[in-house]
Amino acid sequence: MNAVKPLLLLIFVQLALIACGGGGAGDSGSGSSTDDTNLASGLQQRPRTATLNVPVTATSGEITMVEAFENLPNFSQPVFITHAGDGSDRLFVVEQAGRIRVFANDPNATSYSTFLDIRDRVADGGELGLLGLAFDPNYASNGYFYVYYTGSGPESRLSRFNVSSGNPNQADPGSETILLTVDQPAGNHNGGTIAFGPDGYLYWGLGDGGGSGDPDRQGQNTQNLLSTVMRINPTGSGYSIPADNPFVDNSDGIPEEIWAYGFRNPYRFSFDRNTGDLWLADVGQNAIEEIDIVIKGGNYGWSWYEGSSTFRSGAPSGTYQFPVHEYDHSQGESITGGYVYRGSAVPSLVGKYLYGDFISTRVWALTVDDQLNKVDNSELGNAPQNPAGFGEDEAGELYIAGYGGRLYRFAEGDGGDPLAGFPQALSDTGLFSDTSSLTPASGLIEYDVNSPLWSDYSTKRRWIAVPNGQAITFSGSQPWRFPIGTVLVKHFEIEMVAGDTDSSRRLETRVLVNQTGGWFGVTYRWNEPQTDAELLTDRLTETLTVADADFNGGTRVQDYLYPSPNDCLSCHVNASGNVLGVKTAQLNGRFDYTSGNDTISANQLTTWNHIGLFTRSIGSPGQYQALRALDNQATSLDQRSRSYLDSNCSFCHQAGGTAPVNIDLRYSRTLAQTNTLDVVPEAGDLGISGARIIASGDAERSVLWARMNTTDDQYRMPPIASHLPHPEALNVIQQWIESL
Known part of the structure; x- marks a missing residue:
């Protein structure tokens, strides 16, 4: 589409799409793509997914655990x-x-x-x-x-x-x-x-x-x-x-x-x-x-x-x-x-x-x-x-x-090694047509999330590949269901000189596959020449030294964790649907799609709906909740704070989650339903006098804020994947708590 289409025509088409429930593919439940032009969509048709060299059939080792009562x-x-x-x-x-x-x-x-x-x-x-x-x-x-x-x-x-x-x-x-x-x-x-x-x-x-x-x-x-x-x-x-x-x-x-x-x-x-x-x-x-x-x-x-x-x-x-x-x-x-x-x-x-x-x-x-x-x-x-x-x-x-x-x-079991089917090199997975430039293979659709997980100053890119002829079962409020063979890719980089994008170093690329036995994730760590990444078999920690004027001496020394497959499963838990970022409230936002020389900014739900990535038409994205970014000044403190807690904490801290305390930090819950406001903490007060999980008007007495603000592994939340406090989040959460 040409970026200079008349503005009035664009507004008219967008209003018509909203009135008609979003239009596009999936109305028949087939999930097939459509040839109809949708000016509100960033993509006009669903790309065919290339053959990927990642294992879809799970292997089980010498012993396996299988459903005992399937019916x-x-x-x-x-x-x-x-x-x-x-x-x-x-x-x-x-x-x-x-x-x-x-x-x-x-x-x-x-x-x-x-x-x-x-x-x-x-x-x-x-x-x-x-x-x-x-x-x-x-x-x-x-x-x-x-x-x-x-x-x-x-x-x-x-x-x-x-x-x-x-x-x-x-x-x-x-x-x-x-x-x-x-x-x-x-x-x-x-x-x-x-x-x-x-x-x-x-x-x-x-x-x-x-x-x-x-x-x-x-x-x-x-x-x-x-x-x-x-x-x-x-x-x-x-x-x-x-x-x-x-x-x-x-x-x-x-x-x-x-x-x-x-x-x-x-x-x-x-x-x-x-x-x-x-x-x-x-x-x-x-x-x-x-x-x-x-x-x-x-x-x-x-x-x-x-x-x-x-x-x-x-x-x-x-x-x-x-x-x-x-x-x-x-x-x-x-x-x-x-x-x-x-x-x-x-x-x-x-x-x-x-x-x-x-x-x-x-x-x-x-x-x-x-x-x-x-x-x-x-x-x-x-x-x-x-x-x-x-x-x-x-x-x-x-x-x-x-x-x-x-x-x-x-x-x-079958005696297999769960890692055996994954290539040793990222370039051999078929996920990128050109690994050195991170050019995705056909069918890998790039996306972004409204409120990203804090990962110690690293930046991320994300792609999804859904098998040809298959589609995602959409829900407005519950985790989505993905067909077997769905692949999620998340790539991590960090600026070695804070604020200088040209100094970015590639750290890792994670691959999460919906196998026949459930979701399974692996990590590829990038080599020193930054040309390819190698499969890790276990957790690895690296010490990074970053030039950062905001730290004493102008240097930020930090540990960076490369997760093992078991670490992946610690966060990608059943209560959250095993998939964290790919959900309605995170994808209900705009993304800049590239089409030739044009860049089209479009709502991701509208786009995925139009190209048939869902099993049914989902209607207008305006009817669904959307998380808010920390720096989105057009939204309230409450929206930004609650969004951050949803994306960084709720995968464990929700009903049925793995956290051993009775709090629920999902954005969809009212503040009262989170069981945090002026509630005495169950898992320790960190030595804070008069501690509450969230103390109305007082961040200093709030254990939630204190856990975000510590580097002590005994108390820090979340317990893995992060070693450093998030300054912007601490500032926003502090302002929010003190406004309560």
């Missing part, structure tokens, strides 16, 4: 799976909000029933909720089962319920007998597991009461039940203390319920059904995740120790039980304990302890010898969804509760 409806934030031990071979799934579902353990099952619904008394969100379920060893005859949930206060409640006399798939919510309650100082570090041991007693684990760094020193406080694993004997209307508990009849005021102590957050533990060993995964602070074998009276060290490393100096002499295995936060950031596998479907896993990480989604198999010393720890791959819990069926087969709503089982 079941989604569960709502499932956190645990178990069985009743009554010979019925049913499975029970605990949903965090307060329901327990039951269904036949049949891969062809198509429906489940609600076994128990106690949402009316469960406080959920973040780490709160219905967290644990255990069936009485004599359930088949007495119909008793036990649940652990958090109530208002918050407080931790251990209760007994009865199954209905007339329906084995329905319990009586009115039959609750509360056995034990523990007040919680904060809303996190609640533990989560209750389980009967081989001795017939009920075990229950709680964390240190919450906050960051054990602020109340509960880890070594043996005068209450926080930071402990308890062991009790449920009776009629209450419980008794087993006579061989380690602190029975002690004179030090130690609660007799305690079996072991010194845990930070023992979210999941289990018993080896063959040996009776108690395996516990303790969620770490800012460095170490650990696996413990719990023994009678053991002190597991928190908060003198995080794993086997000193967390706080000055630990008194004594006997501390150190982990049988631990890993640092380059591998994951929130361990989800599993089980020792005793099933028969996957013989190579028998006797190994299977566990995962909720954030990185990695799953491992830990092997120990007869003395419970580590022999090997093998990575099995990534769970398709964030693993919120594991569970056994009656036969000892293991399942994963994916927090996104699906259940998975283990199976023998």
Whole structure:
């Protein structure tokens, strides 16, 4: 199109398009392109996507995790799976909000029933909720089962319920007998597991009461039940203390319920059904995740120790039980304990302890010898969804509760390497017809986002390729759904002399592919001559020295993180639809498209709609929300601030997200719905007097602003991909908070 078309004609056509709902392709649902000229569109027809050399079929390694019950409806934030031990071979799934579902353990099952619904008394969100379920060893005859949930206060409640006399798939919510309650100082570090041991007693684990760094020193406080694993004997209307508990009849005021102590957050533990060993995964602070074998009276060290490393100096002499295995936060950031596998479907896993990480989604198999010393720890791959819990069926087969709503089982894999299909050089992927000039291949459509993620002063370009004949399922308010084979490309550069674009250095190009097994991302790091980029197999950090007059001495020294495939999955989580930038509110803005010698500025949603990139016509973009850039002075402080929090924080901080606190920073939520304004922080106050997540009119008391403003990896948000505060964002967010 010629840029000098009469202005009145252009306005007339644009108004006509708005009145007609955007027009263009996709009206029939075919997603095919159109030859009709649309003066409001930056492209007039959909380019044909070239053949790309990136793997679309996922490989699984020696072991794979596959959907166990493909025909079941989604569960709502499932956190645990178990069985009743009554010979019925049913499975029970605990949903965090307060329901327990039951269904036949049949891969062809198509429906489940609600076994128990106690949402009316469960406080959920973040780490709160219905967290644990255990069936009485004599359930088949007495119909008793036990649940652990958090109530208002918050407080931790251990209760007994009865199954209905007339329906084995329905319990009586009115039959609750509360056995034990523990007040919680904060809303996190609640533990989560209750389980009967081989001795017939009920075990229950709680964390240190919450906050960051054990602020109340509960880890070594043996005068209450926080930071402990308890062991009790449920009776009629209450419980008794087993006579061989380690602190029975002690004179030090130690609660007799305690079996072991010194845990930070023992979210999941289990018993080896063959040996009776108690395996516990303790969620770490800012460095170490650990696996413990719990023994009678053991002190597991928190908060003198995080794993086997000193967390706080000055630990008194004594006997501390150190982990049988631990890993640092380059591998994951929130361990989800599993089980020792005793099933028969996957013989190579028998006797190994299977566990995962909720954030990185990695799953491992830990092997120990007869003395419970580590022999090997093998990575099995990534769970398709964030693993919120594991569970056994009656036969000892293991399942994963994916927090996104699906259940998975283990199976023998194809032995492939997930990285094997990716070329070693970016130039061999076919994504660019000329890699040195970053000329995209046919079908790669460049786009931009309204409110970009802060990436430590780097600048970015972005492209998308959708397979020929396929289209995106659009939603105005929910994540889009992309066809298998969709490829997203993001390229990063940084000015080595701040403000001088000619000094830009290419750092990395990330490639995210929607494979048959889900989204999978890799990183290509650019070589020194800046001619090509090489595939990375693991996380890498480089120190950059940038000339920047805004920093002391005129030099900015910064660490830059090149993410591993697992790092990609830490942010591209199920709750956000796995894709972050390609969504309605981010694409509802203008982009400068190049057509020959002309540059056409057009709305991206209008353009994608016109060329048939969506499965249906989406109408006028004016009906949808749009995020706002930090420097868009034509918009309000509230719009710019909320947009920034959406793009930089909400992929974890939203309902169903991976963040362990109950806040929702999506732009679509009202400020009240974010649960931040004048709310006491659950995850630590950073030493701020009178701290609130967002303190009305006071940025200095706002933990959200403080976390953005620190370089301390223990407190900084987001926890990966950024090492430096964002000055412009700090200024805007400060002004916004002080205007509230």
